[in-house]
Amino acid sequence: xxxxxxxxxxxxxxxxxxxxxxxxxxxxxxxxxxxxxxxxxxxxxxxxxxxxxxxxxxxxxxxxxxxxxxxxxxxxxxxxxxxxxxxxxxxxxxxxxxxxxxxxxxxxxxxxxxxxxxxxxxxxxxxxxxxxxxxxxxxxxxxxxxxxxxxxxxxxxxxxxxxxxxxxxxxxxxxxxxxxxxxxxxxxxxxxxxxxxxxxxxxxxxxxxxxxxxxxxxxxxxxxxxxxxxxxxxxxxxxxxxxxxxxxxxxxxxxxxxxxxxxxxxxxxxxxxxxxxxxxxxxxxxxxxxxxxxxxxxxxxxxxxxxxxxxxxxxxxxxxxxxxxxxxxxxxxxxxxxxxxx
Amino acid sequence: xxxxxxxxxxxxxxxxxxxxxxxxxxxxxxxxxxxxxxxxxxxxxxxxxxxxxxxxxxxxxxxxxxxxxxxxxxxxxxxxxxxxxxxxxxxxxxxxxxxxxxxxxxxxxxxxxxxxxxxxxxxxxxxxxxxxxxxxxxxxxxxxxxxxxxxxxxxxxxxxxxxxxxxxxxxxxxxxxxxxxxxxxxxx
Numbered sequence: 001x002x003x004x005x006x007x008x009x010x011x012x013x014x015x016x017x018x019x020x021x022x023x024x025x026x027x028x029x030x031x032x033x034x035x036x037x038x039x040x041x042x043x044x045x046x047x048x049x050x051x052x053x054x055x056x057x058x059x060x061x062x063x064x065x066x067x068x069x070x071x072x073x074x075x076x077x078x079x080x081x082x083x084x085x086x087x088x089x090x091x092x093x094x095x096x097x098x099x100x101x102x103x104x105x106x107x108x109x110x111x112x113x114x115x116x117x118x119x120x121x122x123x124x125x126x127x128x129x130x131x132x133x134x135x136x137x138x139x140x141x142x143x144x145x146x147x148x149x150x151x152x153x154x155x156x157x158x159x160x161x162x163x164x165x166x167x168x169x170x171x172x173x174x175x176x177x178x179x180x181x182x183x184x185x186x187x188x189x190x191x192x193x194x195x196x197x198x199x200x201x202x203x204x205x206x207x208x209x210x211x212x213x214x215x216x217x218x219x220x221x222x223x224x225x226x227x228x229x230x231x232x233x234x235x236x237x238x239x240x241x242x243x244x245x246x247x248x249x250x251x252x253x254x255x256x257x258x259x260x261x262x263x264x265x266x267x268x269x270x271x272x273x274x275x276x277x278x279x280x281x282x283x284x285x286x287x288x289x290x291x292x293x294x295x296x297x298x299x300x301x302x303x304x305x306x307x308x309x310x311x312x313x314x315x316x317x318x319x320x321x322x323x324x325x326x327x328x329x330x331x332x333x334x335x336x337x338x339x340x341x342x
Numbered sequence: 343x344x345x346x347x348x349x350x351x352x353x354x355x356x357x358x359x360x361x362x363x364x365x366x367x368x369x370x371x372x373x374x375x376x377x378x379x380x381x382x383x384x385x386x387x388x389x390x391x392x393x394x395x396x397x398x399x400x401x402x403x404x405x406x407x408x409x410x411x412x413x414x415x416x417x418x419x420x421x422x423x424x425x426x427x428x429x430x431x432x433x434x435x436x437x438x439x440x441x442x443x444x445x446x447x448x449x450x451x452x453x454x455x456x457x458x459x460x461x462x463x464x465x466x467x468x469x470x471x472x473x474x475x476x477x478x479x480x481x482x483x484x485x486x487x488x489x490x491x492x493x494x495x496x497x498x499x500x501x502x503x504x505x506x507x508x509x510x511x512x513x514x515x516x517x518x519x520x521x522x523x524x525x526x527x528x529x530x
Contacts, residue, residue, distance in 0.1 A: 008505075011501065011504050011505055011508065012486070012501055015479070015486070017485065017486045043508070046480070046508060046511070046512075047479070047480045048480075049458070049461055050461070050465075050476055050477070050479075050480035050481060051480050051481050052458065053458060053461050053462050053465065054364055054367075054368065054477060054480070054481045055364075055481065059359060059360045059363040060363075060373075060377060063359070063363065063377055063380060063381075064356070064359060066377070066381055067359065067380065067381050067384045067385075068352075070381050070384065070385050071348065071351070071352075071384060071385060071388050072348075074385050074388055074389065075348055075388075187393075189411060189415075190415075191386040191387070191389050191390040191408060191411075192389065192390075211415075218415055239389070275389045
């Protein structure tokens with residue numbers, strides 16, 4: 001190994017990253033080259049200098065609290081009085097320790113043991129003792145007559161923008177053309193459980209997928225087209241949309257399925273699935289779109305896990321625990337434990 | 343996700359808050375943006391926690407990978423991987439010396455302890471991807487394999503980026519030194 005070759009591997013040698021043979025070659029070279037020995041030492045000196053320079057950036061004291069609040073909000077848990085759970089930071093590290101010594105507003109914590117008998121009774125009454133979330137008929141539905149919810153109009157706008165501007169070219173080639181692979185790669189990139197349903201039985205073929213999201217909400221956008229009618233269909237996956245948690249839009253009973261009939265605009269059907277919101281948009285009759293969505297959701301909630309869509313079932317244990325912790329049956333979201341197998 | 347899962351997440355992820363913040367500062371070079379980036383990173387990590395397997399993937403590289411993805415996504419850059427225009431081609435490594443301009447030189451000729459402030463200034467001028475690999479290497483002590491996982495690239499790319507990043511820092515510091523009339527020993 002000469003000096004030029006040694007310099008190629010200098011960094012890796014100094015970091016102990018070389019394989020045995022290259023390491024031996026480097027050591028042999030250093031025995032005969034004091035100049036290169038100095039070079040290796042200087043790489044380590046730079047490393048120490050960088051560590052010194054960057055270690056001065058102390059984590060802000062309130063950052064731990066902000067992050068914790070954000071996670072609690074993401075989780076969507078509430079106390080009995082409607083506020084977030086007790087926000088006393090319990091994290092280790094200097095930021096967390098400092099935060100613990102500060103005065104923090106005290107909030108009541110839910111004593112979940114007290115909800116056990118209530119939860120079990122509710123579980124029996126609501127018939128969620130089992131893996132099927134609903135045994136017949138549709139889940140509660142919120143129908144939006146005006147379509148004024150921002151997520152609905154945003155989905156329509158994005159749907160129309162993508163099919164107008166890109167059409168058949170709407171596809172990120174790095175995602176492959178295989179539905180399960182697309183779902184896996186987009187899920188990996190976006191840290192969302194992205195769904196890429198197979199609508200071939202309904203006459204819709206995949207055109208492509210990309211990370212368009214909706215407006216300033218990042219997310220996945222999968223575009224399909226009917227080979228017979230030429231109608232386009234979009235499936236979006238974005239992070240949870242808070243207004244879909246409560247009956248904050250349109251009429252309805254606060255159900256987790258939101259339907260915005262089309263008339264002269266594309267029909268939109270949206271639903272919450274754990275920390276995601278899925279939105280399907282197409283200029284087809286509302287009943288047809290709801291049927292397609294029902295197929296997706298039924299497939300997602302029936303064992304075994306359906307790898308192609310990335311959705312999974314909720315076990316009976318999670319159904320009961322969900323009832324115990326929240327006091328209401330929430331059997332419609334996918335299981336995160338089961339999805340670990342994907 | 344239930345409270346038990348949230349507790350598990352906090353146990354796994356929170357000890358790395360400082361590391362994530364340092365990396366966010368390295369990427370954004372701005373305190374407020376770094377804080378927002380950290381918050382968004384932990385939220386995304388929480389969402390994907392059920393898919394995280396600790397034995398396959400250390401918690402810190404996992405979080406840093408999410409941070410990097412989040413950074414580029416929020417900046418609107420990350421529909422494609424960022425392309426670094428001057429990555430080193432290790433297959434033609436000798437060209438690095440034959441084509442070297444007089445302003446370049448080895449990092450080995452610099453007394454690093456003398457130039458702490460200048461070092462920070464030089465780091466601020468680097469592209470964010472180079473700052474990231476230097477931070478992961480020097481401060482977080484990640485292995486090359488872990489750095490490759492965080493940056494979503496091959497091991498060879500990690501080596502070449504580290505090499506280039508070190509060279510760029512050295513070049514900038516030499517420029518600072520010459521501008522101030524310091525005695526910087528030149529590599530010959």
